[in-house]
Amino acid sequence: MENLISNISRPKHDYIDSSVFHKLESYNPKHSQAEKIPDQDPYTLNGQKLRLNFIRSQLNLDLDFLSGEKVFTNNESLKGNIENYIGMSQIPTGIIGPLVINGSLAQGPFYVPLATTEGALLASYNRGAKACRESSPITVVTLQEGVQRTPTFKFKNVIELGKFVSWVLDHTETFSALTRETSNYAILNDIGINIEGNILILRFEFTSGDASGQNMVTICSDRICQYILENCPIKPVFWTIEGNFSGDKKISPLNTRVRGKKVTAEIVLKKEVVKSVLKTTPALLHEQWRICVSGAKKAGVVGGGMHPSNGLAALFIACGQDVACTGEASVAVTRMEITEENDIYFAITMSNMIVGTVGGGTSFPTQRECLELLGCYGAGKSGKFAEIAIAVCLAGELSILAAMSSGQFTAAHQTLGR
The missing domain is CATH 3.30.70.420 (Hydroxymethylglutaryl-CoA reductase, class I/II, NAD/NADP-binding domain)
Known part of the structure; x- marks a missing residue:
């Protein structure tokens, strides 16, 4: 039996293909000049039309179902997705960005659709995207893939x-x-x-x-x-067929290795941007992060992220993902340092980014339009989508930590979330 146990030990490397590191493009300054989303008239029909026309002109997309100009009627396509169908639940969808990414698979500026009913969520993630954009692109690498059944x-x-x-x-x-x-x-x-x-x-x-x-x-x-x-x-x-050991749709210490795609992302935030956009200082931001990581450890949290499930759930709903997979996908390990230049280095690693760009709910009209908005619909795009997803989470983590460190968190929710 001892020889048997030694024979079945299979150490795994932390990444499958080292060539992914060579796919990272040099930063294109034009990416930071990508046009800002119109934010006037946030709660009016005119504002909605401004943003729809902006996306249509920027990306040459129709978005007829997202806009409500067309209505879903293809009931036959529901087979395999739902039983006892009665209609569609309408969840408000907005966009953030541009989120500028220099990834092994996702490269360029992205306008990201998020579906939610939580006030302040898009404002927070959009602020994080702006802070990143004004500092440097978010560097993202997909390290490993794997989906388990036990x-x-x-x-x-x-x-x-x-x-x-x-x-x-x-x-x-x-x-x-x-x-x-x-x-x-x-x-x-x-x-x-x-x-x-x-x-x-x-x-x-x-x-x-x-x-x-x-x-x-x-x-x-x-x-x-x-x-x-x-x-x-x-x-x-x-x-x-399943002994509840795979970590499917739940947080598990085993899933810190890989379930879906293991992705890591990093950025250096300029101290000037920390002050002007995030309204805090590198020292306060770093102290807030340290306190929150320590608190998570004391509470027995797997990972140390603040709210990656917020961004993931909104992105998953918009893009036809299995939303229950935020259970495992939201596990995040974060790291923050103050550099010699007094800038902020921030990194996030997520081992369970279980996403797809084919099958499931990806082909329904609004979900397909959201994936097309990201250039992620269809075969060959799931890795790109995973890299965009972790970049969204990185932006959201920075924004919420900044809000808490500067005392803005409560005021933002009083203004936008009530």
């Missing part, structure tokens, strides 16, 4: 379990082939083993192309398990 097996005793594991590890190539037969996009990259007495958890890790992948990996895992059950000479007394 089928679980119970045996009479640990000896039978060990024999079962030995057989499973001898057939990993077959499992990879079964995955390719089952899905055009899924790839089985790793099999993890967790043993507790007579209970075995297999942690299948896949990549899922440009889909978020939860359904895809479930189907592939079931195909593998059916093969195992039919062919392995050792039979479990019970098994289930």
Whole structure:
């Protein structure tokens, strides 16, 4: 058994392909000159038309469904997305930006759609985007990918379990082939083993192309398990397709490795911008961050972000994502330093950015328009979308920390959120 355990240890690197670091473009000064979103008449029909015309002229998009000029009527397209349909819940959608990103996949200025009913949210994220834009682009790198399913097996005793594991590890190539037969996009990259007495958890890790992948990996895992059950000479007394070990739609310490896409982002905020845009000082901002990270640790929080779930939920609703995945996606590790020049270095890493640009709710009219607004609709765009998502979170973290450090937080919500 000791040799068995050593054989199934699989150390993983923190990134898959080092070439992503060479894809980062040099900063284009024109990006910071991208036009500002019209902010006059925030609560009038005229203001709405100004912003719609702005986006239409900037990006050559119609946005007919977002504007309400067209109404969804294709009920047949609902199959696979909802049951017992009665109508659409209308959630207000606004835009922030431009958010300037220099990423391994997302590059340039982006006007980001966010759907929410929380007053002050877009104002805060938009302020963070402005502070970043006036300092430098947000550098973003996608480090790793993986979506898991964790089928679980119970045996009479640990000896039978060990024999079962030995057989499973001898057939990993077959499992990879079964995955390719089952899905055009899924790839089985790793099999993890967790043993507790007579209970075995297999942690299948896949990549899922440009889909978020939860359904895809479930189907592939079931195909593998059916093969195992039919062919392995050792039979479990019970098994289930998911033992609640994958971290699906919940916060888990295991998911600090990767679930979906692991992405990291950084920026250096100029001290002048910290003062003029964020209305605080580097020293106050850094102290606020230190206090909040310490508080999160005392509370047992996984990660240390202030409110990445705010931005992610609004972005996910707008862009047709599985909003429940904010459960794991919002886990964030942040780091802040004051540089020798008294500027602010800020970094955020998010290991569970589980997003898709095909499948799920991405093809519904308003969701498709929002993805098209970002240049992220369709195949080959999920990595770009993940990098935009973490940049949004970075902007939001900076803005809320600044508001708290300078005493603006309560006043902003009294003005905009009531």
